[in-house]
Amino acid sequence: MLPIPYRVTRRVRETADTVTLAVAPAGPDAIRRHRPGQFNMLYLFGAGEIPISISGDAERGELVHTTRAVGAASRAFCRLEEGDALGVRGPFGTHWPVDQARGRDLVIIAGGIGLAPLRPVIDRVVNHRGEFGRVSVLIGARTPADLLYGSEHATWRARDIDVRVTVDAAPGSWRGRIGFVTQLIPTLRIDARAAAAMVCGPEIMMRFCARELRALGLAEERVYVTMERSMKCAIGLCGHCQFGPDFVCKDGPVYPYARVGPRMLIREL
Amino acid sequence: MGVDATRTLEQAAVIDREGLALLLTGLRDDGYTLVGPTARDGAIVLDELDGIDDLPAGWTDRQEAASYRLERRDDDALFGYVVGPHSFKRYLHPPRVKLWQVRRRDDGMEFSRGGAAAPRYAFLGVRACDLAAMRVQDRVMIGQDARDPIYAERREGAFLISVHCTEARSTCFCASMGAGPVADAGFDLALTEVLGERDGEPRHEFVITAGTPRGQEALRRLPSRPAGARELEAARAGHERARGQMGRRLATEGVRALLRDNPESPQWDDVATRCLSCGNCTLVCPTCFCSTVEDTVDLKGEHAERWRSWDSCFTGEFSYIHGGVVRPSTRARYRQWLTHKLSTWFDQFGTSGCVGCGRCVTWCPVGIDLRAEVAAIRRRADADEPARATSSTPDAGSDA
Numbered sequence: 001m002l003p004i005p006y007r008v009t010r011r012v013r014e015t016a017d018t019v020t021l022a023v024a025p026a027g028p029d030a031i032r033r034h035r036p037g038q039f040n041m042l043y044l045f046g047a048g049e050i051p052i053s054i055s056g057d058a059e060r061g062e063l064v065h066t067t068r069a070v071g072a073a074s075r076a077f078c079r080l081e082e083g084d085a086l087g088v089r090g091p092f093g094t095h096w097p098v099d100q101a102r103g104r105d106l107v108i109i110a111g112g113i114g115l116a117p118l119r120p121v122i123d124r125v126v127n128h129r130g131e132f133g134r135v136s137v138l139i140g141a142r143t144p145a146d147l148l149y150g151s152e153h154a155t156w157r158a159r160d161i162d163v164r165v166t167v168d169a170a171p172g173s174w175r176g177r178i179g180f181v182t183q184l185i186p187t188l189r190i191d192a193r194a195a196a197a198m199v200c201g202p203e204i205m206m207r208f209c210a211r212e213l214r215a216l217g218l219a220e221e222r223v224y225v226t227m228e229r230s231m232k233c234a235i236g237l238c239g240h241c242q243f244g245p246d247f248v249c250k251d252g253p254v255y256p257y258a259r260v261g262p263r264m265l266i267r268e269l
Numbered sequence: 270m271g272v273d274a275t276r277t278l279e280q281a282a283v284i285d286r287e288g289l290a291l292l293l294t295g296l297r298d299d300g301y302t303l304v305g306p307t308a309r310d311g312a313i314v315l316d317e318l319d320g321i322d323d324l325p326a327g328w329t330d331r332q333e334a335a336s337y338r339l340e341r342r343d344d345d346a347l348f349g350y351v352v353g354p355h356s357f358k359r360y361l362h363p364p365r366v367k368l369w370q371v372r373r374r375d376d377g378m379e380f381s382r383g384g385a386a387a388p389r390y391a392f393l394g395v396r397a398c399d400l401a402a403m404r405v406q407d408r409v410m411i412g413q414d415a416r417d418p419i420y421a422e423r424r425e426g427a428f429l430i431s432v433h434c435t436e437a438r439s440t441c442f443c444a445s446m447g448a449g450p451v452a453d454a455g456f457d458l459a460l461t462e463v464l465g466e467r468d469g470e471p472r473h474e475f476v477i478t479a480g481t482p483r484g485q486e487a488l489r490r491l492p493s494r495p496a497g498a499r500e501l502e503a504a505r506a507g508h509e510r511a512r513g514q515m516g517r518r519l520a521t522e523g524v525r526a527l528l529r530d531n532p533e534s535p536q537w538d539d540v541a542t543r544c545l546s547c548g549n550c551t552l553v554c555p556t557c558f559c560s561t562v563e564d565t566v567d568l569k570g571e572h573a574e575r576w577r578s579w580d581s582c583f584t585g586e587f588s589y590i591h592g593g594v595v596r597p598s599t600r601a602r603y604r605q606w607l608t609h610k611l612s613t614w615f616d617q618f619g620t621s622g623c624v625g626c627g628r629c630v631t632w633c634p635v636g637i638d639l640r641a642e643v644a645a646i647r648r649r650a651d652a653d654e655p656a657r658a659t660s661s662t663p664d665a666g667s668d669a
């Protein structure tokens with residue numbers, strides 16, 4: 001339950017409110033190796049502790065988090081500089097079923113900061129492109145200025161990944177798509193009987209994605225989504241993250257939609 | 270439960286008030302911190318005790334939904350009441366405890382574990398439902414992959430002296446939950462208080478059984494005699510009296526599926542018109558385990574601490590995430606609480622989260638009784654009453 005001392009080794013400003021920090025152990029101790037989709041509890045002296053997904057390549061060994069400043073603690077994280085200290089507990093939770101997706105077509109759909117926990121999956125595809133069939137990445141953002149990891153899209157495309165971007169609203173100079181990310185789904189060319197999908201974004205967006213994917217013929221057992229709930233302990237002890245019978249911190253955050261979809265329809269569960 | 274208790278009663282001994290006093294001083298001499306019932310501020314509460322004189326001799330309680338009152342008994346019984354607002358959870362899973370501290374130094378941060386070592390507790394007056402509640406919390410706090418070291422340390426060292434109930438209140442329903450009124454295992458020693466007369470002499474004795482080797486050892490040091498047929502009969506009569514006085518049952522058959530399958534029961538709206546969302550029920554419940562954390566920093570900004578304290582699913586902050594509270598309505602909070610207790614607890618921990626102690630019934634300021642709520646949900650499900658029209662399709666507008 002004790003955080004392990006870490007230090008910021010690299011800082012990238014992604015957008016006006018989002019920062020990526022790479023961190024490394026400050027002493028002899030380190031957390032266990034993570035799997036794509038897992039998260040850590042990040043502690044900042046005096047500012048609190050918050051759950052943040054691991055947003056970097058699980059194979060390269062670098063521990064990366066991308067944080068959007070929305071409140072006191074996340075804002076403080078976004079202000080950290082190279083060399084600053086933080087505490088890390090983790091990795092926690094379930095992971096994207098990347099291994100099961102091998103040999104299949106793969107659809108990755110992200111809304112906003114939801115791209116962060118999916119980037120380790122994209123990294124995996126980039127590094128082992130031959131293991132996967134057709135791979136599409138559908139990205140939705142509020143405005144073009146809110147797009148995450150924009151400089152990497154070209155790398156992804158170069159590895160034969162079909163990257164498509166859409167925004168809710170844009171200035172006149174934007175030549176890309178405007179609209180909901182769900183609208184891109186019917187145009188996907190995939191073998192829906194075998195394909196897997198991994199979706200992260202607001203609950204309502206994930207629900208509509210699952211519906212569109214089902215219309216394409218993708219079974220809900222092969223559509224994976226992540227749940228977000230309040231988390232204080234991340235180890236099944238504090239009760240905050242309960243979602244019906246589940247503790248999202250250990251039974252989630254990554255779930256097959258078939259398991260959580262019906263529960264998402266129950267208001268205020 | 271009754272069968273085992275009868276079996277252990279066969280090896281029972283009898284001690285008197287003096288023997289009990291010796292047991293308590295002996296445990297204190299052995300270094301235990303003695304915790305048990307005492308009368309204070311109009312209630313039987315739990316506190317650290319010096320010895321037998323701190324027990325609520327001659328007091329009894331009257332309990333009903335939303336009401337609790339102490340009264341004098343016409344005898345000097347030491348355990349002539351049932352459970353009060355406190356439970357031993359206060360000592361095993363403290364209301365507020367330091368998890369860790371961190372020192373900021375030039376070269377980084379240094380984390381270290383919380384406060385001083387916990388005392389070794391001897392708990393006196395642990396009722397059958399209290400023991401059952403400990404078994405439930407054991408599964409939560411030390412039965413998962415992540416063990417809580419704070420709970421583990423306190424629980425593993427504790428010496429437990431049970432008291433089998435010889436009375437019950439209308440709020441009690443431990444028998445429905447298979448938790449009491451007689452504890453069958455999990456204690457070091459168990460007492461049944463026997464008051465009466467013999468040959469015109471008033472008698473005040475305790476039929477005592479040991480449940481562990483260290484309980485046996487403690488018992489051996491006391492002046493005692495083997496229990497005879499009369500004492501055993503008196504003890505059994507007391508247990509039967511408690512069973513008979515028990516309040517309405519909680520119909521447990523199918524309750525797990527009932528609550529799982531009726532998240533939109535109109536009864537949730539009904540209870541929400543009465544529930545104040547005060548969280549009393551969660552605070553008095555011996556199995557509720559939820560907690561929150563708080564970070565403190567000293568003035569110089571060099572030393573910070575992380576404290577854990579009890580939390581309640583009835584507060585708004587409990588489910589707060591950026592963007593809003595997941596359960597803003599009292600309807601959703603009461604549903605979360607009751608469904609967790611009687612349904613999803615099974616999914617999580619393989620047991621009911623309710624042991625039938627009745628505390629939440631007594632201490633609810635508006636007298637909400639979970640037994641009645643379950644019965645009403647069942648009635649409405651059987652009658653197939655329609656759910657509130659708006660509740661089954663959230664954000665229906667945007668679904669088009």
Ligand SMILES: Cc1cc2nc3c(=O)[nH]c(=O)nc-3n(C[C@H](O)[C@H](O)[C@H](O)COP(=O)(O)OP(=O)(O)OC[C@H]3O[C@@H](n4cnc5c(N)ncnc54)[C@H](O)[C@@H]3O)c2cc1C
Pocket residue numbers: 039048049050051052053054055066067068069070071072073074075113116117227228229230231232253589590591592
């Ligand atoms: C499994 C998981 C993974 C996440 N991954 C990321 C990520 O990769 N990048 C990112 O920017 N955000 C992520 N979040 C959301 C992030 O944890 C919240 O934005 C953050 O906790 C907000 O804290 P705050 O103090 O800045 O905000 P405030 O609104 O001031 O929150 C106060 C407190 O409420 C709690 N809280 C508030 N919002 C949330 C929330 N959304 N989830 C859980 N607890 C909350 C926290 O304890 C927080 O300290 C993730 C959340 C979860 C549950």
Ligand code: SF4
Pocket residue numbers: 550553554555556557610622623624625626627628629630639
């Ligand atoms: S839910 Fe009520 S009756 Fe059941 S264990 Fe908790 S306080 Fe006791």
Ligand code: SF4
Pocket residue numbers: 543544545546547548549550551583629632633634635636637
């Ligand atoms: S059920 Fe009673 S005790 Fe529990 S929150 Fe509602 S009013 Fe308070």
Ligand code: FES
Pocket residue numbers: 230231232233234235236237238239240241242247248249250
């Ligand atoms: S975050 Fe504490 S139980 Fe899941």
